[in-house]
Amino acid sequence: MFAGLALPKSRGRVRLRNAEPLAVPRIEAHMLSHPDDVKTAIACVDLCRALGNTRAFAPLVTCESMPGDLDATGMERFVRDSAVTYWHQTCSAKMGRDTMSVVDSKLKVYGVDGLRIADGSVMPRITTGNTMAPCVIIGEKAARAMRDQHGI
Numbered sequence: 001m002f003a004g005l006a007l008p009k010s011r012g013r014v015r016l017r018n019a020e021p022l023a024v025p026r027i028e029a030h031m032l033s034h035p036d037d038v039k040t041a042i043a044c045v046d047l048c049r050a051l052g053n054t055r056a057f058a059p060l061v062t063c064e065s066m067p068g069d070l071d072a073t074g075m076e077r078f079v080r081d082s083a084v085t086y087w088h089q090t091c092s093a094k095m096g097r098d099t100m101s102v103v104d105s106k107l108k109v110y111g112v113d114g115l116r117i118a119d120g121s122v123m124p125r126i127t128t129g130n131t132m133a134p135c136v137i138i139g140e141k142a143a144r145a146m147r148d149q150h151g152i
C-alpha cells in the first residue's frame with residue numbers, strides 16, 4: 001500500500017543560485033514542513049494499516065512488514081524517513097494577480113513582453129490527481145491564446 005498526500009500544505013521554493021543565467025537553480029522541496037501534512041501522512045499510514053490488517057485482506061497479505069505498531073514519535077520518524085516524491089512538482093510560476101503571481105490568465109509573464117509559460121508551473125494550486133493531463137490542457141490553452149492573439 002502506498003499512502004500519499006494529494007494536496008500537501010507544505011510549500012517548496014525555487015531560487016536563483018547566483019547572477020549567472022545558466023547556473024542551476026536552488027530547489028528546496030520542504031516536504032512535510034507543514035505540521036498538518038505530517039498529521040495527514042500519519043493518518044494515511046494508520047488507514048493503510050487498518051485496511052491491510054482486516055480479515056478481508058487476509059488472503060492477500062502474509063504479514064505486515066512495516067511500519068508495525070509504533071508510538072507517535074516512532075510513527076512520525078517512519079513517515080519522515082520513508083517519504084518519497086510523487087514527481088508532481090508544480091506551482092512555481094503561478095497564474096494569478098497577487099504579488100507572487102508570475103503569469104496572467106493568458107499565460108503571459110508579467111513584466112516581460114513576448115513570453116508565455118505553458119507547463120505545470122503555472123498552476124496556482126496542485127491538482128488533486130495526476131498532473132500530466134492538466135499539463136496537456138495548459139498546453140492546449142496556450143496554443144489557443146496564441147492563435148487568438150495572432151489570428152492564426
Ligand SMILES: Cc1cc2nc3c(=O)[nH]c(=O)nc-3n(C[C@H](O)[C@H](O)[C@H](O)COP(=O)(O)OP(=O)(O)OC[C@H]3O[C@@H](n4cnc5c(N)ncnc54)[C@H](O)[C@@H]3O)c2cc1C
Binds near residue numbers: 088089131
Ligand atoms: C518519474 C515520473 C513519473 C510520473 N508519473 C506520472 C503519472 O503516472 N501520471 C501523471 O499524470 N503524471 C506523472 N508524472 C508527472 C508528469 O509527468 C508531469 O507533471 C508533467 O510531465 C509536467 O509537465 P510539464 O510540461 O510541466 O513539464 P515537463 O514534462 O518536464 O516538460 C518540460 C520540457 O521542457 C524541456 N526543456 C527543459 N529545459 C529546456 C530548455 N532549456 N530548452 C528547451 N526545452 C527544455 C524538457 O526536455 C521537457 O520536455 C510523473 C513524473 C515523473 C518525473
